[in-house]
Amino acid sequence: MVAGASDRADSAKRGELEGPGANRAYNEPVNKIMSKSFAPLFALGSALALSTAATFPAQAEALGACVAGKPSVVVHVAGFKQARGEVKLSLYGADTSRWLAKRGRISKVKLPVTGKAMDVCLPVPAPGRYAIAVHHDFNDNGSRDRQDGGGYSRNPRVSLLNPKPAFSKAAFQVGNGPARVGVTLLYIKGLSVGPAES
Numbered sequence: 001m002v003a004g005a006s007d008r009a010d011s012a013k014r015g016e017l018e019g020p021g022a023n024r025a026y027n028e029p030v031n032k033i034m035s036k037s038f039a040p041l042f043a044l045g046s047a048l049a050l051s052t053a054a055t056f057p058a059q060a061e062a063l064g065a066c067v068a069g070k071p072s073v074v075v076h077v078a079g080f081k082q083a084r085g086e087v088k089l090s091l092y093g094a095d096t097s098r099w100l101a102k103r104g105r106i107s108k109v110k111l112p113v114t115g116k117a118m119d120v121c122l123p124v125p126a127p128g129r130y131a132i133a134v135h136h137d138f139n140d141n142g143s144r145d146r147q148d149g150g151g152y153s154r155n156p157r158v159s160l161l162n163p164k165p166a167f168s169k170a171a172f173q174v175g176n177g178p179a180r181v182g183v184t185l186l187y188i189k190g191l192s193v194g195p196a197e198s
Helices: 005-013 020-055 057-063
Strands: 072-078 086-092 107-112 117-123 128-137 149-152 172-174 178-184 186-189 192-194
Touching: 072 086, 072 128, 072 172, 086 117, 107 117, 128 178, 149 178, 172 178
Parallel strands: 072 178
Antiparallel strands: 072 117, 086 107, 086 128, 128 149, 128 172, 149 186, 186 192
């Protein structure tokens, strides 16, 4: 069936286009919408690739974060209560007055929790002494609460009454290549803190 003049008039009322310019007129707005729609997806994909690489040291090496000859630390975070929520690692330098201070950290990394244990690579500015604080935002609500877990590099002893160890208890040395340090997460259990599975 061939479209007549009345069909073309109806199409025009509905905003439909015909003729050689129709494709271009349709495709330009669609391309703009699609490019704007896919830009965040591309950014998300890039972020996921980087966070995945940060989670697995071998992939991080490919990105240059934890390579021989560059100061960095591979943090083995173990003891997640469940593979859910977000984990935040904060890196502190040797200035003890900045240890656990509100704006005292050198850098931080936030990643989705992917298992009961994760390896995360952090670059450091230069060889020296550093310490790491880890927060497991279990319910992913962006704040600290009784569901969350936490820990420090080298697993210093902490309690509900003394939740912040001295820098010296958590500090480790980084040389010209990747250092390794472990953190076992602790969770509130009644009036004490301890590993999720103990």
